[in-house]
Amino acid sequence: MSIEVASPVAGLAAALSDVPDPVFSQAMVGPGVAVKPTAEAADAVAPIAGTVATLHPHAFVVASAGGTAVLVHLGIDTVQLKGEGFELHVAKGDQVAAGQRMVSWDPAAVEGKGFSSVCPVVALDVAPDALGDLREDGQVAACDQLFTIDGHA
16 A cells, blocks of 8 residues: 655655755655745645644654654755744644645745755655655646655555
8 A cells, every 4th residue: 555645835846856955865864755836925735644743833744644754844954944934733743634734834935034945755764665656847736646655554
């Protein structure tokens, strides 16, 4: 059984290797896909259904019932913004549906402060070959499938 991982934001899908941060571009955190978001303020949504395992204004992890976890990072080095410009809509431990609103943010404002707004979407604790159907180019809407994680419930 595989899990479909949806895009948390609308924008342009890109290979993770295009992310301007070696921790993500070299898949040190895990394999995945990046999305370069459209510039307008928007909501980042849950990429899978599950439990909010980690929650920061600039990043979150949702873990499925089977234990598969997906990290969404809103921009690069945005931890330095200390939550400014991000509004949380869920709490750690909440059950969320795929596509549920998680965080409101403004990618243009992030870029205006000198940070990249690119959003790595990463599968945690899986081998790169567990990912399938990678969407690494073209426009995506929030909730469009970015990739699948095989062999997980």
